[in-house]
Amino acid sequence: MLITRLPVADTNKAVLDKDSALLLVSHTLAGQAKLVGCYWQTVALEDIYSEDNKLRALMRHYQCVPADVHIVPIDALTTDVPEATLLSTAVAELQAYFTDKRASFTVLMDDSFGTPFQRRVWQALSKIGYGETQSYAQIAAKIGNPKAYRAVAQANGKNPFSIIVPCHRVINSGGQLGGYTGGLDKKRYLLQLEGQRI
Template sequence: MKLPASLVAARHASPLGSILLAATDRGLAGLWFEGQRYHPPATQWPLVPDHPVLALACLQLDEYFSGQRTSFDLPLDLQGGTPFQQSVWQALLGIPPGQRTSYAALSQRIGKPAAVRAVGAAVGRNPVSIVVPCHRVVGTDGSLTGYAGGLDRKTALLKLEGALP
């Protein structure tokens, strides 16, 4: 994944740990938990916490974690992904809060039923965790598999949304 050079960043405290957010003038381009797999080096981006997209994202994250919000209303900039990755990330946005789907079902949804592994790789490279809800994707048998932010966080997010008891 290629991130745009024009990113600005902000840090945000959440109940699941520190979050790094990144945005362009087009929208939110990144949201990673500290220590998350594929966490980019953020030292190259200026911290601009009052950037309109970043400030709105922080507000909506607080509402989400307090149970007042189930989905996000933010402009997204996903141009750093390949066309295939972007199709997977767009499909993730179609998974309703409180629901789960499998990697196989997601690959069928994008019209690539034989591309389950590639879909899994694209899900794992989702640059906008939580907002683009990759945590809602599980194994075919319902098992909680893979999450770049860690399975503890995936479990917590699914419980927060009512998708797990």
């Protein structure tokens, strides 16, 4: 399992904290490297094994111990290791997204971390277009369970692929932002980046 850290700065508006970053996690499954996590970093890298609950959950799911997990700086990612190549692709696509040059992603992901319901929600999220928003109720209706909007909100919060699976595009039925595990400042920033007036 490889991890890299992608700093995310909003130099024009200073909306985001200067230390904002995404952690990208790749793992080899059945001989193929896949992204297994992309989420906002909440702790310092030196505390990652003891403090980062999302990473610990991923490690349990993929049966990894700390010795199996390697943190690699972006500039040290090579193309001779499939997991590093995948992370390089993910970093390049995210950097293009943040500079208005990419509206969708091609990187391979493994969503087996989620329950069948969560995976249905994440698949529905992936169909929300760039610059669009939908409500939790609309997502619930799309997955065939219109009364499950609260469960959709919970599944949204468990999405392991921030930005790539665009949970930031889901808002409350009344038009309010709702929640976001990365923090509402980041959700607002992402929606504004995509042209929404929030």
